[in-house]
Amino acid sequence: MLSYIVRRILSTIPVMLIVALFVFSLLYIAPGDPAAIIAGDQATPADVERIRISLGLDRPFLVRFGDWFWHVLHGDLGTSIFTNLPVTHMIAQRIEPTVSLLILTLLISLVFAIPMGVLAAWKHGTWIDRTVMMTAVMGFSTPVFVIGYVLAYVFALRLDWLPVQGFTPIEDGFWPFLRTLILPSVALGLIYMALIARITRATMLDVLSQDYVRTAKAKGVGQRGLLFVHALKNAAVPIVTIVGIGFAALIGGAVVTESVFAIPGLGRLTVDAILRRDYPVIQGVVLLFSFAYVLINLGVDLLYTLFDPRIRY
Amino acid sequence: MDRRGFLKTAAIAATGALAAPRLSLAADSKTLRFVPQANLANLDPIWTTQYVVRNGGLLIWDTLLGVDDQLQAKPQMAESWENTPDFKTWTFKLRPGLKFHDGEPVLAKDVVASIKRWMVRDAPMGVPIKKRTDALEVVDDRTFRFRLNLPYPKMPFALGKSSTPCLFIMPERIALTDPFKQITEYVGSGPMRFKKEEWVPGAKAVFEKFDGYAPRAEKANWLSGGKRINFDRIEWQIVPDGATAAAALQNGEVDWVETPLPDLYPLLAKSAGVKVDVADPLGNIGSFRLNHLNPPFNDVRARRAVQIALSQEDYMEAVVGDDTSLWKTLPGFFTPNTPLYTEFGGEPLKGKRDYDQAKKLLAEAGYKNEPIILLVATDVAITKAQGDVTADLLKRIGMNVQYQALDWGTVGQRRASKEPIDKGGWNIFHTWHAGADCVNPAPYTALDASGDTAWFGWPKSDAVQAKIAEWYEAPDPATEKRVIADLNKAAMDDVVYIPTGFFQFKQAWRANLAGVVKAPFPVFWDVTKA
Numbered sequence: 048m049l050s051y052i053v054r055r056i057l058s059t060i061p062v063m064l065i066v067a068l069f070v071f072s073l074l075y076i077a078p079g080d081p082a083a084i085i086a087g088d089q090a091t092p093a094d095v096e097r098i099r100i101s102l103g104l105d106r107p108f109l110v111r112f113g114d115w116f117w118h119v120l121h122g123d124l125g126t127s128i129f130t131n132l133p134v135t136h137m138i139a140q141r142i143e144p145t146v147s148l149l150i151l152t153l154l155i156s157l158v159f160a161i162p163m164g165v166l167a168a169w170k171h172g173t174w175i176d177r178t179v180m181m182t183a184v185m186g187f188s189t190p191v192f193v194i195g196y197v198l199a200y201v202f203a204l205r206l207d208w209l210p211v212q213g214f215t216p217i218e219d220g221f222w223p224f225l226r227t228l229i230l231p232s233v234a235l236g237l238i239y240m241a242l243i244a245r246i247t248r249a250t251m252l253d254v255l256s257q258d259y260v261r262t263a264k265a266k267g268v269g270q271r272g273l274l275f276v277h278a279l280k281n282a283a284v285p286i287v288t289i290v291g292i293g294f295a296a297l298i299g300g301a302v303v304t305e306s307v308f309a310i311p312g313l314g315r316l317t318v319d320a321i322l323r324r325d326y327p328v329i330q331g332v333v334l335l336f337s338f339a340y341v342l343i344n345l346g347v348d349l350l351y352t353l354f355d356p357r358i359r360y
Numbered sequence: 361m362d363r364r365g366f367l368k369t370a371a372i373a374a375t376g377a378l379a380a381p382r383l384s385l386a387a388d389s390k391t392l393r394f395v396p397q398a399n400l401a402n403l404d405p406i407w408t409t410q411y412v413v414r415n416g417g418l419l420i421w422d423t424l425l426g427v428d429d430q431l432q433a434k435p436q437m438a439e440s441w442e443n444t445p446d447f448k449t450w451t452f453k454l455r456p457g458l459k460f461h462d463g464e465p466v467l468a469k470d471v472v473a474s475i476k477r478w479m480v481r482d483a484p485m486g487v488p489i490k491k492r493t494d495a496l497e498v499v500d501d502r503t504f505r506f507r508l509n510l511p512y513p514k515m516p517f518a519l520g521k522s523s524t525p526c527l528f529i530m531p532e533r534i535a536l537t538d539p540f541k542q543i544t545e546y547v548g549s550g551p552m553r554f555k556k557e558e559w560v561p562g563a564k565a566v567f568e569k570f571d572g573y574a575p576r577a578e579k580a581n582w583l584s585g586g587k588r589i590n591f592d593r594i595e596w597q598i599v600p601d602g603a604t605a606a607a608a609l610q611n612g613e614v615d616w617v618e619t620p621l622p623d624l625y626p627l628l629a630k631s632a633g634v635k636v637d638v639a640d641p642l643g644n645i646g647s648f649r650l651n652h653l654n655p656p657f658n659d660v661r662a663r664r665a666v667q668i669a670l671s672q673e674d675y676m677e678a679v680v681g682d683d684t685s686l687w688k689t690l691p692g693f694f695t696p697n698t699p700l701y702t703e704f705g706g707e708p709l710k711g712k713r714d715y716d717q718a719k720k721l722l723a724e725a726g727y728k729n730e731p732i733i734l735l736v737a738t739d740v741a742i743t744k745a746q747g748d749v750t751a752d753l754l755k756r757i758g759m760n761v762q763y764q765a766l767d768w769g770t771v772g773q774r775r776a777s778k779e780p781i782d783k784g785g786w787n788i789f790h791t792w793h794a795g796a797d798c799v800n801p802a803p804y805t806a807l808d809a810s811g812d813t814a815w816f817g818w819p820k821s822d823a824v825q826a827k828i829a830e831w832y833e834a835p836d837p838a839t840e841k842r843v844i845a846d847l848n849k850a851a852m853d854d855v856v857y858i859p860t861g862f863f864q865f866k867q868a869w870r871a872n873l874a875g876v877v878k879a880p881f882p883v884f885w886d887v888t889k890a
Contacts, residue, residue, distance in 0.1 A: 083772030085402075087409030087524060091483050091805070091815065092776050094540075098407075101540040129401040130561040131542050140560050196603060203611055211607040212599060309599040309608070311563030319399060319562045319600075322739065324769050 048352075052345070059341040066337040067119065067330070071112050074326050080104075081128050081324040102128055115330065124334070125327035127320075134331035137316060144214045145312035147224070148304065149297055151232040152239060153290075160240040161286070164247025165274055168255060179244060186241030191300055195234040195307040202230060212309035231308040235300050239293050246289045250282035257281075283354040291347030295340050389889045390592040392873075394882070395605045397619040399598045400565045403554065404543045406481050409524035411794070415618075415881050418583070419567045419594065420461075421528035421548035424452065424471060425520030426583025429641075429879070431698065431799055433520030434584035436576065437466065437529055437549070439502075447511035454502040459572040460531050461553040468504040472496055473535035475519075478527045480539040484803045485518035486525075514802055514832065522583055522880055523796050523803040551575070551589045551885065565596040580885045587885040594884060609634055609868055615889065616869040618882055622681055628868045638686075639867035641878045642695050642795030646675055646746055646860030647806060651787050652819045653778055656727040663855035665721035667708045669757050675860035678745035687863040692848050693807055695795035696862050700841060705849025709859070718757040729760045733781055735789040737768040746790035746860055775816045789816070795862070796880035800840075801828045801847065809856050817857065823850040 082099035083090075099105055106114075118125055124134035167179035203211040209230055215223040254260065255278055263277050302314035313332060320328035351358045398412040405417035426436040435441070441452040458466035475496060479486035495507040506515070519527050529549060537543045546554040552567035559565050575586035597614055599605040602621035608614045610631045618639065620628055629636045648670065656662035676687035690696065691706025732754055736747030747763065754761040766774065771789055779785040797803045808828070811820030827847035834840040869876050875887040 078773055079767070079769035080773030080776070081769070083776060084769055085408045085410075090409055091813070093813075094481065094483065095772075095776055097540045101538065127561075131402060131544060132561065137561065140563075199604070199607055204607055207611070210613055211611050212604050212613065213597070213608075306600050307604060309563075309597070309601065309604055311560055311598075315562055315600065319401070322767060322769060323401065325401075 052349070055341075055345045055348070059338060062341060063334060063337055067116065067334060068112070070330055070333045071115065072108075074324075074329060075108050075111075079324040081326070084323050085129065115327070119334070124331035127328050128325050129323055134327050137328060138313065138331060138335060141311060141313045141316045143216060144310045145298075145301055145305070145314060147214075147217070147228055148231055148235065148301055148310060148312060149294070151225075151228050152236040152297060153294060155232050156236040156239040156243055157290070160243035161247050161279075163240075164244040164286075165251055165279060167244070167248040168251035169270075169274060171252060176248075179248070183241035183244045186237040189237065191234055191238065191303045192307050194237055195231070195304065198230045198234055199308070214310045214312075227308075227310075231304045231310060234307070235297065235304040238300065239297060242289060242293050243286065247282065247286055250285045251278055254278045254282045280354060284351055287347055287350045287354065291343050291350075295343050298336060298339065392591045392594045392616065392884070392887065392889060393614045394594060394596050394884075395599050395608070395614050395617040396596050396882075399562050399600070400596060401561050402542060403546050403565075405528055406477055406525050406539055407542045409481075411524060411881070414522075414524045414526055416554075416565065416567075416596070417526065417528050417548075418550065418881060419552040419884060420546055420550045420554050421530060422458075422550045422587075423520060423527055423583055424529060425516055426585075427517070427520050427522055428581040428584045431517075433516035434578075434581075436520065436584055437471075441516070443515070447513045447515070448508045450506040450508075450512075450515050451499070452504055455574070455576075456502065457574045458549055459574070460549045461547050461570055461572070462531070463572070464531060465501075466529065466549050467501045467532075468498045470532045470535065471529050472498055472504050473532040474529045475527060477530075477535050477537065477539045478525060482518075482525050482527075484523075484805050484808075485514070485521065486527075488512075489515070489518060511833070513835075517800075517802065520583065521796075521803055523794065526583075549573070551587045552594060563598050565598075567594040567596075568592065575885075580883070582879050582883065589885055590888045591884075606868070609870065612870065614870075615873055616867070616876065616882075618867055619865055620868045622686075622865065625683070625866055625868075633871045634868055635871050635873075635876075636866050636868045637876075638864050638878055640795065640864060640880045642698065642799070642880050643862055643864040644792045644795055645690060645693075645695065645798050645862055646672075646679060646742070647791045647793055648746070648750065648858035648860050649775075649789050649791060649806075649817045650819075650855070650857060651785065651817050654781055654785050654787055655730065656722065656725050656732075657787060659725040660854060661721045662725040662727060663858075664708065665718040665725070665757060666753070667852075667855050667858050668714050668721075669718040670709070670753060670858055670860070671713050672709060672859070672861040674749050674753070675746055676863055678749050679742050679861075680863045680865075686866070687861055690859045690862040693798065693804075693851050693856075693859060694800070694844065694848065695798045698795075698799045699837065700800055700844040702841070702845045702848045704845035705852040708852060715757050722757065722759070727759070729758075731762045731781065732759050732788065733786045734761055734763050735771045735774050735786050736763060736765055737771040737790075738765045739767045742792055743768070743771070743790045749860075750788060750790065778818065790860075792863075794880060800844070801831050807847075807851060807856060809851070809854065819854065819856040821850060821854040821856060824854060824856060826850075 082095050082102060086095045086098055115125060126133055127137060163179050167176045170176050199211050202209045209226055213227055215227045217224040260278060263273055302318055305312045305314040317332045396412050400412055400416050402408060403413060403416055405413050422437050424437050425433045427433050437454055437458055439453045439455040443450045460466060479490040489512055492508040492510040492512055493506060494509050498504050531547055534543050534545050551570055551573045553570045555566040555568050569589055569592050575588050578585040580586050599608060605617050606620050606624045606628055609617050625636055628634050650657040650663055652658055672689040680687045691703045691709040694701050734747060734750060737743040751761050751763045774786055775789050777785050793806055801807060805815045808814045809819040809821035809824035811818055827843055827850055831840060831843045834843055872890040873887060877883050
């Protein structure tokens, strides 16, 4: 197992190398000019050109890539063109809000979605099943920003229970921290909840029709034990797969959620950097995300062994 | 108590407990929470000309002179100045007791170094002054002198103007930084110091009151007078979504939103505890920028064709909406309600729009349905709205428009291309100019018609350039007005660019703030919070 984990982590190196080269090439050929943005609307073309030269953007592709990659190998992701701050510093400033948002979203989603899916499967064909599935379809179909605005209107503006926007770090107190994350997590989590609930229902329906479940019923196993001990454990592998894939997809959803709720996370950092063509920041964040994707997939693979003893690496 | 009674009581108690703490994070009267127009991504107001950086810079750095609401330059860090009658020698004396945030005194050498850096980057006024300067010398710790080889009567305005880049005074060691490279220390002598350790670019910037600041005795008026800050901290919160910013203001989480979404003005105006009013009395001028190098707009007849067909009402309704108190048509190039405003020569933009005549002019110019490349920054509401109207207008006069939807970063790059259309060139892009930059020809980059060295589009008009030169030498206001009228007509005749109208935006703030004024930039001094 340990050697498998080490091999998987080592295998991320060529993946990230390819990602780095791909992102760098993409940014190189993409239109846009940070020098023009820095210089401002009223700047003369000559000023823009001088800023471009001072930033080293006039250098050939391979020179720029080689220079950047050499620094990355030394743990230096470079310096933001705009803020003049190290990219690692900017990522460190933004990582807590995003990780907090994603974890809370995951928790809320799992706590609600898995029981909903199990319940829908158990009460298959009844009004409970239809209600759960209708809710799931609504969760799928409603964009995050619409849900975000509605939640903010109801719970912040009308009821005055929670803040509209912002983020409070956990060191400033758990409740203030949680309060700023509840609405964004719910907004972001609805799609995720819908996805997990549907998959849970589908896999549970499949498992509940298996012979061993019928046998267990015949032997007098209670409903709770049947559902949560026998059936759910055997339905877990596809659920864990979708939780992993969905969690990776949540990173994309976080971009919108962070903008709507003004959370200073990595999603907003990425969008700001792309709009400004802040190349070092874009490259740094994409590298980080690619590493996170690889780790999530590794985590999912390892979880399989917990639920299915037949799986060995 | 029965079961129902218990549940009812518990529900009321729970609801009350949750609703009780009013989430007014802006309750502290010594902290002002401000939502700026854009992200404060850096803080070198010479390296970049973005307005948001200038606005932050106004807290950190003081200026030698400063314009008031009549656009008159008044002494600020300067105690006094004098000039020779030929406007060739200018001597400035600093106020005593000025200190930088690091405790060092402000000396003439700091000012000279700051001016030298600024002169390289301020194309409209700094560069011309640099060209005329024989010597910029320190006389003593509080005195410095310009010796010019040509007169420059507009020197006080140049050193005190609010348009970017402003002349901010920095310590010499910082001001010696290459003007094309970013400074790394934000040490000024302004009323607030920048808390770099609390800076999260894209999220928050914090300014702390500088106790060593010595305000002037006069009442503050825009950039002039005593800049008295009534807050210990000013926190800039970057809220990228306009609807969220408005909701945060309604909820009391922020105190002041610099540029709320125009669509939300009515909602905010009706909200309890929120005030809404015009932000900048000098407003903005929409711009239809043509490329004078590429056909068909290298022919003045083609430019005039668009000019006589263009309806400013259409543009303004698209940009601002149907609240006509916030916009007006503008048959001229200069900011309305300022001393040099004129409509002389503005007839092509007045009256009924003439599509038939426009088509005739296009035919005379030899236009044969070639594609017209319209660059539209769709991520900026103002340029997107203008671009949509233009696409419709060009179709109406029979042009083959290619609407290229881009983001502003890409437009910024593409517009710098002087190449022909088949090599990535362009014909039209839209932007807007702050009214403060259009009060006279000095800061008005967009009106420069010097051809190859002019602003994007590279218009060339000897008549326009002659009038601009004449204005610089104008000895009195009456002559200035006459020259500006001729300049307006010349620029209109040669269609340097086409103004799409004059418009204003509003700012919104919590009703417990007092002292919010209208200006081309947020004025924090004299604002109080109850």
